[in-house]
Amino acid sequence: MSDLTPEDDLTPEDWQYIAEGGLHVVFGFRGSDSHPFRGCVLRVPKKHPRVARAKRHLVGLSRALLTPRYSYDSKVVRLPIPFVSALFARAETHRPAHRLQEGEPGVLSLGHDDYIEATQEEDLATSSLPRDAESVQIISLEIKPKCGLVDVENLPTRFVMKEKANPDPRFAQRSAYNPADFHSLDASRFQRALMAIMDVPRNNFRYFNERRKGQQSSEHQASIPGEKRQFLLDVLTPIFAGEGETPPLVGDLLVGLLAAQSWGAGQQKTAEDVYASMTEEDRQKVDPGDSEEAAAIYDQAVLSFFNASQTDLPGLLTVVSPSDVLPHADNGWNTLQYRHHQAGQAIVRTPTSSSAAVEWVARYLMARTFMDVSLMVNLAVTPESDESLRDALTSRRYQRVPYQSGDIEVWYRVMVTDVDLKPAWKISRWRQDLDDILAAYHRDRDGEDVA
Ligand SMILES: O=P(O)(O)O[C@@H]1[C@@H](OP(=O)(O)O)[C@H](OP(=O)(O)O)[C@H](O)[C@H](OP(=O)(O)O)[C@H]1OP(=O)(O)O
Numbered sequence: 001m002s003d004l005t006p007e008d009d010l011t012p013e014d015w016q017y018i019a020e021g022g023l024h025v026v027f028g029f030r031g032s033d034s035h036p037f038r039g040c041v042l043r044v045p046k047k048h049p050r051v052a053r054a055k056r057h058l059v060g061l062s063r064a065l066l067t068p069r070y071s072y073d074s075k076v077v078r079l080p081i082p083f084v085s086a087l088f089a090r091a092e093t094h095r096p097a098h099r100l101q102e103g104e105p106g107v108l109s110l111g112h113d114d115y116i117e118a119t120q121e122e123d124l125a126t127s128s129l130p131r132d133a134e135s136v137q138i139i140s141l142e143i144k145p146k147c148g149l150v151d152v153e154n155l156p157t158r159f160v161m162k163e164k165a166n167p168d169p170r171f172a173q174r175s176a177y178n179p180a181d182f183h184s185l186d187a188s189r190f191q192r193a194l195m196a197i198m199d200v201p202r203n204n205f206r207y208f209n210e211r212r213k214g215q216q217s218s219e220h221q222a223s224i225p226g227e228k229r230q231f232l233l234d235v236l237t238p239i240f241a242g243e244g245e246t247p248p249l250v251g252d253l254l255v256g257l258l259a260a261q262s263w264g265a266g267q268q269k270t271a272e273d274v275y276a277s278m279t280e281e282d283r284q285k286v287d288p289g290d291s292e293e294a295a296a297i298y299d300q301a302v303l304s305f306f307n308a309s310q311t312d313l314p315g316l317l318t319v320v321s322p323s324d325v326l327p328h329a330d331n332g333w334n335t336l337q338y339r340h341h342q343a344g345q346a347i348v349r350t351p352t353s354s355s356a357a358v359e360w361v362a363r364y365l366m367a368r369t370f371m372d373v374s375l376m377v378n379l380a381v382t383p384e385s386d387e388s389l390r391d392a393l394t395s396r397r398y399q400r401v402p403y404q405s406g407d408i409e410v411w412y413r414v415m416v417t418d419v420d421l422k423p424a425w426k427i428s429r430w431r432q433d434l435d436d437i438l439a440a441y442h443r444d445r446d447g448e449d450v451a
C-alpha cells in the first residue's frame with residue numbers, strides 16, 4: 001500500500017544525498033530530531049517508478065529467502081515531483097561524474113502523474129543510535145559481493161573474467177576482488193577478498209564516515225583510512241568467514257545467498273530456452289507487475305524447489321547446508337546448480353507443465369537479484385556495555401562480535417538491501433553480456449599464451 005506523504009513534512013533542505021546505484025538515488029534525512037523522518041532515507045527511482053511494484057515483490061522474496069534478522073523496515077511513499085526535482089538539484093554537486101553523464105533522471109519527465117513513488121526506509125548508513133548511548137561509535141559499511149559461483153565450468157567467476165578482460169571503462173583501476181573468496185566461508189580467502197575491495201572499492205565497498213551521537217554526516221569515503229583496515233579485517237572475519245572451527249556469525253546468510261545464486265549461475269542458456277518455451281501469458285506472470293499473484297508465484301517457486309510447504313517459508317534458505325552450495329573442487333559448480341539446471345533441461349525437453357516453467361524462470365530472476373544485492377553492515381564500537389545499552393543494541397538487532405581489544409566491545413548487524421526483482425526482459429541482455437565477457441576473456445587468455 002502506498003502512503004501519500006504530507007507535503008508539509010517535505011523540505012528539500014532536510015535531505016542529504018547519500019549514494020546511488022543504476023536505478024535509485026538515496027537521500028538521508030538531516031532535519032530535526034523530532035521530525036517523523038528522523039533516521040530514514042528516501043530511495044528515489046531515477047528511470048521509471050517501478051519501486052512500488054518491486055517493493056511488493058520484495059516482501060514475498062525476502063520472506064522466502066531471508067530470515068527477519070537481515071531485513072529492515074521499508075514502505076512505499078508518494079513524493080510530489082517538484083520536491084524530487086529539488087532533491088536532485090541539491091544533489092548535483094555530490095553525484096559522481098559518471099552518473100551525471102547519464103543525463104537528467106528520466107523519472108522527472110514521465111509526465112503521467114504529479115508524484116513519484118519511492119520507498120522510505122530505515123537509514124542504514126548512519127544507523128540511529130540509542131538515545132542514551134553517548135559513547136557509542138557507529139561505523140557503517142556497504143559490501144556488494146556479486147556472484148560467488150562460476151557461470152562456466154572450470155572458468156573463474158563472471159566478475160573475475162570481466163575485470164580481467166573486459167573492465168568497466170568508468171573505472172581507472174582494476175580490481176583484484178574475487179566474489180568466490182568472499183563467499184568461501186574461509187578466513188584467509190575472505191580476508192583476501194576484503195583487502196581487494198578495500199584497495200579498489202568501486203561499487204563493491206563503501207565506508208561511510210564514522211558517526212557519534214549528535215553528528216549527522218554520512219557521506220561516504222572513497223577509500224578506507226589505513227588504521228581502520230586491520231580493525232575491519234579483525235572484526236569482519238568472524239562475522240563473514242568464521243575462524244578455525246567456529247562458523248561465521250552470518251553463515252546462514254552467506255549460504256542462503258549462494259543457494260539463491262545457484263539458480264542463476266551457469267543457467268543462462270537454460271533460462272533462454274525455458275523462457276522461449278513459455279506463452280506470453282506465462283511470461284507476464286514472472287514479471288514484477290502489480291499483481292499479488294506474482295508474489296505468490298515467487299514464494300511457490302522456492303517451495304517447489306525444496307519440496308517444502310508454505311509454513312517453511314521464512315528463512316527457508318537458511319536450512320540449506322554449506323556442502324550443497326560450496327562449489328565442488330572438480331569443476332566449480334555446486335549441487336543446487338546442477339539440480340536447477342537439470343530441472344530446466346527437463347522442462348525444455350518435455351514442455352508439459354507451464355507452472356514448472358514459470359517457477360523455474362522466477363527462480364532464475366531471483367538468483368539474478370541475489371547476484372546484485374548489497375549488504376549494509378553497522379558496527380557499534382563501545383566501551384564495556386551496561387544492561388540498558390545491551391538492551392538498546394539488541395532491540396536494534398545488533399549482536400556481539402567475539403572481538404577482544406582493551407575495554408572495547410564491538411556489536412554488529414547486517415541488512416540486505418537492493419532486493420528489487422530483475423525483469424525478465426534482461427534475460428537476453430545477460431546472454432549478450434556473458435558472450436562478450438567470454439569472448440574477451442578467451443582473447444585475453446589466448447593472447448597471453450602466445451606471448
Ligand atoms: O550485470 P552486472 O553484473 O554488471 O550488474 C549490474 C551492476 O553492475 P556492476 O557489475 O555491479 O558494476 C549495476 O551496478 P552499477 O549501476 O554499475 O552500480 C546495476 O546494479 C545493475 O542492476 P540494475 O540495472 O540497476 O537493476 C546490474 O545489472 P544486472 O546484471 O544485475 O541486471
Ligand SMILES: Nc1ncnc2c1ncn2[C@@H]1O[C@H](COP(=O)(O)OP(=O)(O)OP(=O)(O)O)[C@@H](O)[C@H]1O
Pocket residue numbers: 018019020021022023024025026041043121122123124125126142206372374417418420
Ligand atoms: N536503507 C538505506 N540506508 C542507507 N543507505 C542506503 C540504503 N539503501 C541504499 N543505500 C545506499 O544507496 C545506494 C544506492 O541504493 P540502491 O543499491 O538501492 O540503488 P540501485 O540503483 O537500486 O542499485 P543497483 O545499481 O545496484 O541496482 C546503495 O548502494 C547504498 O550505498
